[in-house]
Amino acid sequence: MRPMPSEFEIIRRHFSRAAPSAMVGVGDDCALVRSKPGMTLAVTTDMLVEGTHFPAGSDACRLGHKSLAVSLSDLAAMGADPRWGLLSLALPAADDNWLSAFSEGFYSLAARYGVDLIGGDTTRGPLAISVTLIGEVPVELALRRDGALAGDDIWVSGSTGEAALALAALSGRIALAEPFISQCLARLETPEPRVELGGRLRGLAHSAIDVSDGLLADLGHILEMSGAGAEVSYELLPRAPAIASCDDAELVRECLAGGGDDYELLFTAPPARRADVDALSADLGLALTRIGSVVPGEAKTRLLDMQGNALALARSGFDHFR
Amino acid sequence: MRPMPSEFEIIRRHFSRAAPSAMVGVGDDCALVRSKPGMTLAVTTDMLVEGTHFPAGSDACRLGHKSLAVSLSDLAAMGADPRWGLLSLALPAADDNWLSAFSEGFYSLAARYGVDLIGGDTTRGPLAISVTLIGEVPVELALRRDGALAGDDIWVSGSTGEAALALAALSGRIALAEPFISQCLARLETPEPRVELGGRLRGLAHSAIDVSDGLLADLGHILEMSGAGAEVSYELLPRAPAIASCDDAELVRECLAGGGDDYELLFTAPPARRADVDALSADLGLALTRIGSVVPGEAKTRLLDMQGNALALARSGFDHFR
Numbered sequence: 001m002r003p004m005p006s007e008f009e010i011i012r013r014h015f016s017r018a019a020p021s022a023m024v025g026v027g028d029d030c031a032l033v034r035s036k037p038g039m040t041l042a043v044t045t046d047m048l049v050e051g052t053h054f055p056a057g058s059d060a061c062r063l064g065h066k067s068l069a070v071s072l073s074d075l076a077a078m079g080a081d082p083r084w085g086l087l088s089l090a091l092p093a094a095d096d097n098w099l100s101a102f103s104e105g106f107y108s109l110a111a112r113y114g115v116d117l118i119g120g121d122t123t124r125g126p127l128a129i130s131v132t133l134i135g136e137v138p139v140e141l142a143l144r145r146d147g148a149l150a151g152d153d154i155w156v157s158g159s160t161g162e163a164a165l166a167l168a169a170l171s172g173r174i175a176l177a178e179p180f181i182s183q184c185l186a187r188l189e190t191p192e193p194r195v196e197l198g199g200r201l202r203g204l205a206h207s208a209i210d211v212s213d214g215l216l217a218d219l220g221h222i223l224e225m226s227g228a229g230a231e232v233s234y235e236l237l238p239r240a241p242a243i244a245s246c247d248d249a250e251l252v253r254e255c256l257a258g259g260g261d262d263y264e265l266l267f268t269a270p271p272a273r274r275a276d277v278d279a280l281s282a283d284l285g286l287a288l289t290r291i292g293s294v295v296p297g298e299a300k301t302r303l304l305d306m307q308g309n310a311l312a313l314a315r316s317g318f319d320h321f322r
Numbered sequence: 323m324r325p326m327p328s329e330f331e332i333i334r335r336h337f338s339r340a341a342p343s344a345m346v347g348v349g350d351d352c353a354l355v356r357s358k359p360g361m362t363l364a365v366t367t368d369m370l371v372e373g374t375h376f377p378a379g380s381d382a383c384r385l386g387h388k389s390l391a392v393s394l395s396d397l398a399a400m401g402a403d404p405r406w407g408l409l410s411l412a413l414p415a416a417d418d419n420w421l422s423a424f425s426e427g428f429y430s431l432a433a434r435y436g437v438d439l440i441g442g443d444t445t446r447g448p449l450a451i452s453v454t455l456i457g458e459v460p461v462e463l464a465l466r467r468d469g470a471l472a473g474d475d476i477w478v479s480g481s482t483g484e485a486a487l488a489l490a491a492l493s494g495r496i497a498l499a500e501p502f503i504s505q506c507l508a509r510l511e512t513p514e515p516r517v518e519l520g521g522r523l524r525g526l527a528h529s530a531i532d533v534s535d536g537l538l539a540d541l542g543h544i545l546e547m548s549g550a551g552a553e554v555s556y557e558l559l560p561r562a563p564a565i566a567s568c569d570d571a572e573l574v575r576e577c578l579a580g581g582g583d584d585y586e587l588l589f590t591a592p593p594a595r596r597a598d599v600d601a602l603s604a605d606l607g608l609a610l611t612r613i614g615s616v617v618p619g620e621a622k623t624r625l626l627d628m629q630g631n632a633l634a635l636a637r638s639g640f641d642h643f644r
Contacts, residue, residue: 023362027547028467029399029532030364030457035357040345042352043440045454047410049447077351088369088452118365121452125371130410130443130452132367135352145350210351225349 007122010094014103019116021083031118033084039136042080046070050127060098062189063129064105069193070212071133072113073263076198077210079143080135085115090125113195143201143208143267148226152206152268152294155277157194157286159240160215161252162187164259168251180242187240191263197288200280201267208267214258216301218266223299230301232257232292234311253311257303268294329444332416336425341438343405353440355406361458364402368393372449382420384511385451386427391515392534393455394435395585398520399532401465402457407437412447435517465523465530465589470548474528474590474616477599479516479608481562482537483574484509486581490573502564509562513585519610522602523589530589536580538623540588545621552623554579554614556633575633579625590616 011026019025024032035041048067050056068085075082087106091098110117115133166184169176176184194210201208207226209218215237223230237256246252269277274290281288292304303311333348341347346354357363370389372378390407397404409428413420432439437455488506491498498506516532523530529548531540537559545552559578568574591599596612603610614626625633 023461024464024466029396029530030366030402032362032364032400032459032461032464034362034461037359040354040356041363041456042354043406043408043456044352045408045410045441045443045452047412047443047445047447047450047452049412049445049450052412052446074351078354080352084365086365086367086454088367090369090371090374090450119367121367121369123369123371124374125369125450126448128369128371128412128447128450128452130367130369130450132408132454134363134365134456137354139345139354139356142346142354144346208351 010099010122014099015087015117015120017107017117019118021116022118025118026120033118035136038138040139040142042075042078042135042137042142043132044071044074045130045132047128047130059189060101061105064102065109065190067129067131068106068109068115069191069263071131072193072195073210073212075133075135076193076195077143077208077265078137079141079198079202079208080137081199082113082115082133082135082195084118084134085110086132087117087120088130089122090128091122092127141202143198143205145207145209145222146225147207148222148228148268148294149206150228150294150296151271153271153274153290154219154230154232154266154268154292154294155288155290156211156215156238156266157197157264157288159238159243159287160211160262160264161243161255161259162240163191163261164255165242165246168255174246174248174251176242180245183240184242188261191261193263194265197265197284197286200284204273204276205267205269208265211262211264211266212260214260215262215266216257216303219301220299222268223301227299229295229297229299230292231295232301232303234303235306236289236291238287238289332421332444336421337409337439337442339429339439341440343438344440347440348442355440357458360460362461362464364397364400364457364459364464365454366393366396367452367454369450369452381511382423383427386424387431387512389451389453390428390431390437391513391585393453394515394517395532395534397455397457398515398517399465399530399587400459401463401520401524401530402459403521404435404437404455404457404517406440406456407432408454409439409442410452411444412450413444414449463524465520465527467529467531467544468547469529470544470550470590470616471528472550472616472618473593475593475596475612476541476552476554476588476590476614476616477610477612478533478537478560478588479519479586479610481560481565481609482533482584482586483565483577483581484562485513485583486577487564487568490577496568496570496573498564502567505562506564510583513583515585516587519587519606519608522606526595526598527589527591530587533584533586533588534582536582537584537588538579538625541623542621544590545623549621551617551619551621552614553617554623554625556625557628558611558613560609560611
């Protein structure tokens with residue numbers, strides 16, 4: 001039997017791929033990196049914990065992907081170009097197979113978006129994954145939450161609700177047939193951060209956020225920071241095939257508007273730029289759907305049915321402490 | 323009874339102090355910050371886990387201090403000026419008193435070293451604390467592990483071994499009287515990162531590392547990266563009063579040379595700069611002790627007694643997976 005690898009061995013074996021953009025990478029007290037002239041740093045951090053964000057026994061490769069994807073999604077929501085990542089892992093044991101799969105999932109996604117892993121920490125403990133990402137963006141073009149203006153269109157990329165529908169299926173609340181269950185699980189376990197979209201929205205969107213807490217909850221964050229309200233047409237919310245196939249109207253509404261874990265971008269832009277948004281959608285091959293408008297008034301969203309009547313929601317966002 | 327605060331409430335109540343150096347701080351998808359022209363970013367991350375790094379029920383204020391101190395120590399070892407911090411917390415429950423004490427400990431130390439907290443994450447889970455720090459250093463003056471040269475003096479700041487002696491007392495291996503037990507617990511629970519020393523060693527030290535794994539283990543990291551060996555005189559290792567009072571010679575040796583959790587700086591500098599190091603010590607009011615020399619040859623340390631004979635050590639460094 002091989003001896004259990006040390007924490008230095010873990011880093012050497014699994015987390016020492018080249019970081020060409022770093023002057024000093026993994027292996028010193030700090031990494032040393034330099035930002036491009038004129039660029040501002042965009043910095044974000046997320047922690048995923050077993051039992052809270054994912055169940056025990058989750059696939060390590062997909063976990064490696066997701067733990068990076070959620071932070072990439074934050075950079076995307078800022079319009080920032082990803083540059084550097086740091087990864088801290090608390091692990092119950094130093095399982096070489098698990099580490100190999102996890103690092104494969106992490107590095108594959110990192111390579112696609114030009115992220116160099118420049119530092120980290122490994123320690124023994126209940127499984128927890130903490131990722132910090134640093135990106136770059138020209139400061140005046142950063143997509144902030146506080147830039148929405150009354151009159152702006154509200155747009156959302158892709159579709160929401162499938163990750164939440166996967167959770168509903170896993171918990172036994174509904175039965176979901178193939179191919180829908182696989183589609184929903186893919187959205188839950190290997191979300192695709194909208195990095196390219198974020199970069200292209202610079203100079204086009206007035207405000208942006210990524211949909212991680214749920215569409216209405218995240219729209220609410222924009223409204224609070226911007227000091228405006230919103231009207232959203234429920235029928236306009238984009239529906240993936242799995243959502244369209246589900247005949248539990250109440251669940252569909254919860255998933256679409258309040259599901260969370262979607263990692264789409266929600267953004268606002270002036271109506272004069274509709275053609276530009278449509279052209280961007282065609283260019284990226286990614287649906288960008290206009291779902292409502294920013295309106296003057298208090299920071300609340302009215303979700304409207306086809307007749308313009310307000311709809312209620314049982315649950316509008318995810319909160320780990322509720 | 324007050325309702326349990328949400329994760330947004332936790333951040334608003336406890337982690338929203340002003341971050342004047344940030345263009346966008348806590349509250350957007352990313353923080354936005356800009357580095358000074360000509361400076362290189364030094365980035366480090368550390369994770370502390372209950373049951374591994376500290377026992378259950380540890381004082382929250384001291385934990386807030388220590389979780390920042392260990393990362394500040396990494397910046398110090400690079401000669402970097404601290405700038406920005408990110409904090410992720412996994413918490414079993416949203417305990418307002420705990421959070422209040424923790425954030426007080428964190429922010430007090432942050433204020434002393436000019437760290438602005440610009441981002442973070444809170445989630446439910448077994449208690450784990452992940453801190454990422456970003457500092458700045460002129461790249462050509464960064465203190466790296468790979469710069470030691472044969473002939474360099476080896477220096478250590480302050481004294482080592484008290485944190486390990488505190489652990490020996492807590493585990494019942496020895497009895498430690500006042501004031502020694504309090505002194506050792508202070509070193510273990512509220513270590514003082516050598517940030518000022520690190521900055522002043524720019525242009526003076528050839529290499530540096532912070533002593534977190536144990537003096538000989540961390541010296542070993544310098545030797546591996548620099549491709550040299552070392553001779554260290556055991557009798558020259560600086561001894562704090564608690565260590566000097568301990569009559570268990572074996573334990574003293576383990577603590578001094580292999581204890582870990584010391585957060586002193588170990589550095590090498592050319593003999594021609596001895597007077598400069600001594601002047602720096604006087605200026606900072608911090609002992610800087612010359613304990614040996616870098617020698618040509620393989621990356622090993624010979625620990626010598628007064629007669630120049632090699633001493634053996636039962637344990638030379640800390641590893642969470644051993």
